[in-house]
Amino acid sequence: xxxxxxxxxxxxxxxxxxxxxxxxxxxxxxxxxxxxxxxxxxxxxxxxxxxxxxxxxxxxxxxxxxxxxxxxxxxxxxxxxxxxxxxxxxxxxxxxxxxxxxxxxxxxxxxxxxxxxxxxxxxxxxxxxxxxxxxxxxxxxxxxxxxxxxxxxxxxxxxxxxxxxxxxxxxxxxxxxxxxxxxxxxxxxxxxxxxxxxxxxxxxxxxxxxxxxxxxxxxxxxxxxxxxxxxxxxxxxxxxxxxxxxxxxxxxxxxxxxxxxxxxxxxxxxxxxxxxxxxxxxxxxxxxxxxxxxxxxxxxxxxxxxxxxxxxxxxxxxxxxxxxxxxxxxxxxxxxxxxxxxxxxxxxxxxxxxxxxxxxxxxxxxxx
Amino acid sequence: xxxxxxxxxxxxxxxxxxxxxxxxxxxxxxxxxxxxxxxxxxxxxxxxxxxxxxxxxxxxxxxxxxxxxxxxxxxxxxxxxxxxxxxxxxxxxxxxxxxxxxxxxxxxxxxxxxxxxxxxxxxxxxxxxxxxxxxxxxxxxxxxxxxxxxxxxxxxxxxxxxxxxxxxxxxxxxxxxxxxxxxxxxxxxxxxxxxxxxxxxxxxxxxxxxxxxxxxxxxxxxxxxxxxxxxxxxxxxxxxxxxxxxxxxxxxxxxxxxxxxxxxxxxxxxxxxxxxxxxxxxxxxxxxxxxxxxxxxxxxxxxxxxxxxxxxxxxxxxxxxxxxxxxxxxxxxxxxxxxxxxxxxxxxxxxxxxxxxxxxxxxxxxxxxxxxxxxxxxxxxxxxxxxxxxxxxxxxxxxxxxxxxxxxxxxxxxxxxxxxxxxxxxxxxxxxxxxxxxxxxxxxxxxxxxxxxxxxxxxxxxxxxxxxxxxxxxxxxxxxxxxxxxxxxxxxxxxxxxxxxxxxxxxxxxxxxx
Numbered sequence: 001x002x003x004x005x006x007x008x009x010x011x012x013x014x015x016x017x018x019x020x021x022x023x024x025x026x027x028x029x030x031x032x033x034x035x036x037x038x039x040x041x042x043x044x045x046x047x048x049x050x051x052x053x054x055x056x057x058x059x060x061x062x063x064x065x066x067x068x069x070x071x072x073x074x075x076x077x078x079x080x081x082x083x084x085x086x087x088x089x090x091x092x093x094x095x096x097x098x099x100x101x102x103x104x105x106x107x108x109x110x111x112x113x114x115x116x117x118x119x120x121x122x123x124x125x126x127x128x129x130x131x132x133x134x135x136x137x138x139x140x141x142x143x144x145x146x147x148x149x150x151x152x153x154x155x156x157x158x159x160x161x162x163x164x165x166x167x168x169x170x171x172x173x174x175x176x177x178x179x180x181x182x183x184x185x186x187x188x189x190x191x192x193x194x195x196x197x198x199x200x201x202x203x204x205x206x207x208x209x210x211x212x213x214x215x216x217x218x219x220x221x222x223x224x225x226x227x228x229x230x231x232x233x234x235x236x237x238x239x240x241x242x243x244x245x246x247x248x249x250x251x252x253x254x255x256x257x258x259x260x261x262x263x264x265x266x267x268x269x270x271x272x273x274x275x276x277x278x279x280x281x282x283x284x285x286x287x288x289x290x291x292x293x294x295x296x297x298x299x300x301x302x303x304x305x306x307x308x309x310x311x312x313x314x315x316x317x318x319x320x321x322x323x324x325x326x327x328x329x330x331x332x333x334x335x336x337x338x339x340x341x342x343x344x345x346x347x348x349x350x351x352x353x354x355x356x357x358x359x360x361x362x363x364x365x366x367x368x
Numbered sequence: 369x370x371x372x373x374x375x376x377x378x379x380x381x382x383x384x385x386x387x388x389x390x391x392x393x394x395x396x397x398x399x400x401x402x403x404x405x406x407x408x409x410x411x412x413x414x415x416x417x418x419x420x421x422x423x424x425x426x427x428x429x430x431x432x433x434x435x436x437x438x439x440x441x442x443x444x445x446x447x448x449x450x451x452x453x454x455x456x457x458x459x460x461x462x463x464x465x466x467x468x469x470x471x472x473x474x475x476x477x478x479x480x481x482x483x484x485x486x487x488x489x490x491x492x493x494x495x496x497x498x499x500x501x502x503x504x505x506x507x508x509x510x511x512x513x514x515x516x517x518x519x520x521x522x523x524x525x526x527x528x529x530x531x532x533x534x535x536x537x538x539x540x541x542x543x544x545x546x547x548x549x550x551x552x553x554x555x556x557x558x559x560x561x562x563x564x565x566x567x568x569x570x571x572x573x574x575x576x577x578x579x580x581x582x583x584x585x586x587x588x589x590x591x592x593x594x595x596x597x598x599x600x601x602x603x604x605x606x607x608x609x610x611x612x613x614x615x616x617x618x619x620x621x622x623x624x625x626x627x628x629x630x631x632x633x634x635x636x637x638x639x640x641x642x643x644x645x646x647x648x649x650x651x652x653x654x655x656x657x658x659x660x661x662x663x664x665x666x667x668x669x670x671x672x673x674x675x676x677x678x679x680x681x682x683x684x685x686x687x688x689x690x691x692x693x694x695x696x697x698x699x700x701x702x703x704x705x706x707x708x709x710x711x712x713x714x715x716x717x718x719x720x721x722x723x724x725x726x727x728x729x730x731x732x733x734x735x736x737x738x739x740x741x742x743x744x745x746x747x748x749x750x751x752x753x754x755x756x757x758x759x760x761x762x763x764x765x766x767x768x769x770x771x772x773x774x775x776x777x778x779x780x781x782x783x784x785x786x787x788x789x790x791x792x793x794x795x796x797x798x799x800x801x802x803x804x805x806x807x808x809x810x811x812x813x814x815x816x817x818x819x820x821x822x823x824x825x826x827x828x829x830x831x832x833x834x835x836x837x838x839x840x841x842x843x844x845x846x847x848x849x850x851x852x853x854x855x856x857x858x859x860x861x862x863x864x865x866x867x868x869x870x871x872x873x874x875x876x877x878x879x880x881x882x
Binding site for chain 2: 069070079085088089090121122124134135198201210215216313319323
């Protein structure tokens with residue numbers, strides 16, 4: 001994940017600013033007020049302009065950053081083939097354009113990117129954009145399912161835990177959920193993944209252990225969907241578990257805080273049923289930290305799940321990036337960085353919009 | 369040796385002839401960047417590409433040449449003309465006929481430009497290559513090169529289709545994504561990050577072959593997961609490097625699992641310790657000898673590599689041609705090491721050395737730690753520095769290291785895989801796996817050069833015996849151990865390892881049965 005840090009670093013920079021503190025007057029427990037469309041459009045436009053600038057900066061910084069690593073693609077390719085011919089290495093450098101001055105290389109690259117030419121991977125002999133787009137569906141699928149899994153289950157368990165804790169009935173359930181969350185939070189991902197493979201694939205034989213679908217089965221339609229779904233279960237759980245544990249803790253803490261507030265007591269006093277109080281008054285007000293954190297999670301998922309993809313042989317972008325890094329495949333690496341940083345920017349924008357939907361008190365003006 | 373190989377083939381063939389069809393599931397690790405063998409020579413590319421492409425010859429376990437795309441060959445008296453007669457009825461996977469013109473194009477145009485190992489040899493020795501007719505090719509050399517006949521497998525001089533590559537930029541040719549060869553299996557699909565699928569070539573020139581319908585190479589990046597894939601039966605074969613040595617003993621014990629260390633004779637990989645001989649303390653031969661006495665190589669094989677390997681006696685592996693075991697030995701003896709250091713007059717503690725880690729997995733980290741400890745015990749001042757593959761290649765290529773390790777393939781003949789590490793003419797910056805340690809000896813240079821141009825095996829043996837003695841005495845490199853590669857396979861896989869290139873053979877006769 002370390003390789004993703006220059007990108008994911010962009011996420012927290014914006015998120016805390018927009019997080020409102022919880023001791024404000026609570027949001028009205030009605031549908032959000034209609035957002036003035038001009039303000040929304042201006043807001044999104046301002047964010048977009050900033051986003052494009054951020055992405056461009058990321059590209060330029062990354063370009064120079066990866067050159068700081070020793071070795072280049074030519075020396076690696078020579079190393080792999082056991083070459084004893086320095087002319088060959090020089091020939092490769094010329095072919096890759098590595099013999100030109102660095103600023104010229106950068107200008108060429110940036111101009112290409114602007115025209116949607118993301119370069120050519122001389123190692124794989126394919127255009128970078130094609131290599132990335134080939135892997136994108138697998139990444140988005142795993143990312144989406146891990147996200148949905150962790151958010152839904154995390155909030156659900158968090159709500160249950162806080163309720164049992166607050167009402168004092170079935171307190172053991174609270175302890176169980178909190179204990180389990182703590183355990184998941186502390187468990188190394190790859191260890192969990194391997195144990196799940198051993199249990200569910202090797203011992204019980206319920207689920208496939210690797211890949212995205214059964215190779216060579218030639219399935220179509222629903223049987224293919226089912227096949228991919230069964231392959232998706234273990235990677236999703238292993239990738240989503242850590243964040244799920246975070247959401248459990250966040251939701252629970254924030255719910256407990258809101259439950260003690262006056263307006264909740266008022267709602268209950270005026271006779272609103274308990275589930276409705278939880279859903280409309282408490283949860284809605286307790287969700288903001290969860291939204292903040294889910295923005296961060298999406299940003300990190302976009303950087304690829306190298307570990308999960310490695311253990312489960314999932315053909316996503318994380319592996320592509322990792323291999324490109326090890327092999328100093330500069331253009332491919334920059335391409336992955338470009339895509340993931342763009343995704344982080346977009347997710348941050350979405351998070352900002354969602355804040356304002358969840359809590360209409362946050363104004364759209366000026367993007368604050 | 370020949371007898372044993374023949375026996376192996378004889379006992380396995382009847383089983384194979386009974387079954388046809390089925391899918392063989394394998395692991396390709398790491399995923400190759402491309403499958404065009406000429407353009408990439410990594411081991412995974414070789415594993416997949418060797419089923420698609422062919423060379424003029426193949427090699428037995430004794431490394432003797434056997435027919436491939438050439439059915440017969442002859443060498444002139446002076447050792448300068450090699451004439452090959454090609455098989456009849458061979459077609460490329462796209463249906464075009466294979467002719468002598470393809471062979472000429474491959475050697476003279478394609479490989480001369482793109483193949484880092486073959487091009488220096490061709491550029492130095494090859495005078496001309498011509499197609500006398502559609503089925504005859506003649507290679508003419510400028511001077512005799514004894515191991516020339518060892519070069520015609522898919523590792524080196526494979527044959528690529530002229531009609532596809534001629535007049536194009538080889539690196540960006542669109543067909544690179546859909547390799548076309550003459551081999552028993554044809555490329556079907558490649559889902560990057562997931563799998564590569566090859567299917568049976570119905571028009572293969574060897575009638576009735578191959579037996580298998582399909583070969584699937586799975587990409588599973590994690591070593592523990594690969595072991596699980598084998599246990600579950602998702603894949604039927606694991607080859608050396610697919611799983612960590614620690615898993616091999618466990619998997620070997622599973623009922624129905626066969627294992628062998630055969631099939632790596634062509635590569636005969638050897639692990640050495642490089643000491644930078646340009647500067648103190650390793651510029652002193654006594655210091656290098658002391659290092660050999662300070663390290664317990666038996667311990668390395670037994671404990672760090674789980675007994676999978678064999679202590680090396682010298683620069684030439686015991687399964688490479690012209691190996692000679694009668695060389696000076698360095699037994700583990702720290703006292704003698706200390707005595708040699710004293711004798712050398714070098715105060716080794718004054719010259720801090722750094723071990724540049726060989727970045728190919730945890731066993732190599734342990735090796736660096738062990739060597740560091742052993743050297744400290746006799747008085748060296750040692751640190752370990754980490755790096756990754758790219759950093760390693762760069763540092764070693766530019767002679768920017770004190771000491772490090774590497775393993776290299778020998779390709780059957782010392783003139784191809786061994787001399788490159790010691791000839792003083794190979795002290796050239798810019799590439800690893802040459803004479804990066806900086807060993808210089810006019811005597812061994814002369815012996816190597818004479819041996820590579822001699823055509824009389826007995827004479828070559830004498831010269832190489834002398835070379836081995838000199839290189840061991842001088843500790844030109846620290847020869848640590850011969851790497852062994854264990855191939856594990858399920859009992860239903862037959863005829864898997866039948867030649868000196870093992871799993872890099874074309875798998876035409878591999879079959880699945882009970």
